[in-house]
Amino acid sequence: MALGAGRVEAEMNDRTCIVTRESGSAEDMIRFVAGPDGSVVPDLKRNLPGRGCWVKAERRHVDEAVRKKLFPRALKEGVTAQGDLGALVDRLLVKSALGSLSLARKSGVVVTGSAKVDIAIRNGKAQMVLHVLDAAADGVRKLDQARRALVHVGGRDIPAFTLFTSDEMDLAFGGGNVIHAAVLEGTAATGFVTRARLLHHFRGGSATNSDRYGGKAAKETE
Numbered sequence: 001m002a003l004g005a006g007r008v009e010a011e012m013n014d015r016t017c018i019v020t021r022e023s024g025s026a027e028d029m030i031r032f033v034a035g036p037d038g039s040v041v042p043d044l045k046r047n048l049p050g051r052g053c054w055v056k057a058e059r060r061h062v063d064e065a066v067r068k069k070l071f072p073r074a075l076k077e078g079v080t081a082q083g084d085l086g087a088l089v090d091r092l093l094v095k096s097a098l099g100s101l102s103l104a105r106k107s108g109v110v111v112t113g114s115a116k117v118d119i120a121i122r123n124g125k126a127q128m129v130l131h132v133l134d135a136a137a138d139g140v141r142k143l144d145q146a147r148r149a150l151v152h153v154g155g156r157d158i159p160a161f162t163l164f165t166s167d168e169m170d171l172a173f174g175g176g177n178v179i180h181a182a183v184l185e186g187t188a189a190t191g192f193v194t195r196a197r198l199l200h201h202f203r204g205g206s207a208t209n210s211d212r213y214g215g216k217a218a219k220e221t222e
Contacts, residue, residue, distance in 0.1 A: 017056045018074040019065050027194070029054045030062070030089060032071065040071045040081040042089045044096060051075055057202050062086040093199040094168065100192040101172040107188035110181055112173065114139055117182040121146040121158055126182040128193055129160040132169050135179050143180060161200050 016023050031052045035041040043052060053074035055061050063086045065071060071081045082088070104110050111120050120126040121143065129147065131140050144160065151157050169178045183189045183196075 015054045017061065018053050018070045019061045019068075020056055022056065024054075024056060027198070028057055030057050032075070034075045034077045034079045038077075038079050040075070040079050040085060042085075042092055044092055051077075057198055059086045059090065059202050059204065062089055090199075090202065093195070093202055094164065097192065097195040097199050098164065098168055098172045100195050101183075102174075104183060104189045104192045105173060107186075109184045109186045109189040111184065112176065112178045112181045114143065114180050117143055117180045118146045120182040120184060121150055124150060124155050125184050126158050127185050127189065128183040128196065129158055130164070130169070130181040130183070130196075131160065131162045132164060132166045132179050133162055134166060135162070139180060161196055161205070163196060163199055163203075 014023075015026060015029055017029060026046055031043040031046045031048075031054055033041050033043050033048045033050045033052045041048065046052075053071065055065050066081045066083060066085050069081070072079050101110070111117060117126070117129060121129065129143060131143075140160075140162075147158050147160065164172070166177070166179070169181070170176065172178075173181075183192060
């Protein structure tokens, strides 16, 4: 095995957050490498060459690493971490999640519209519910009622996330003014569910509860 390859493998096996000094799984952390131009590059797929460092997958930790200038010391290079690195990671996570959502839709494991989402929740086929950032509170409340009703009869608590703007959802669905969606059970949805949970966690949400972020004026329900 080449010396460089061995060093990368050792780094992959020793994932310690440069901020918290805590270890974690690759799925719970974000890898960063030094770019050719001396910038700090997020390596979401964990496959870029060169020495890397790890940060727990939370925006606050990335921002702290930038503020405390931890990247140059961790990467052992004269790199410069841009001040909006946390925002860049967020955008990359959104892009990755939307691409995966589009693939899940094409595979037939996503339904849209309040009525279809409500049915998917009540029959237990939904594994995740999505609302756009500016979804009307009334529409969200009705679907929350369906989620609670399922739990009341012994079903599982289906998480509901508010992660994307209307334009972002339309991009994933090829238009259609999508406001509410349900991701159904199935292996075709696994990739998106993983990415959606990572994005939710990165923004400070818990792993189990829905977390609504501020948006613009509320949209009417479908």
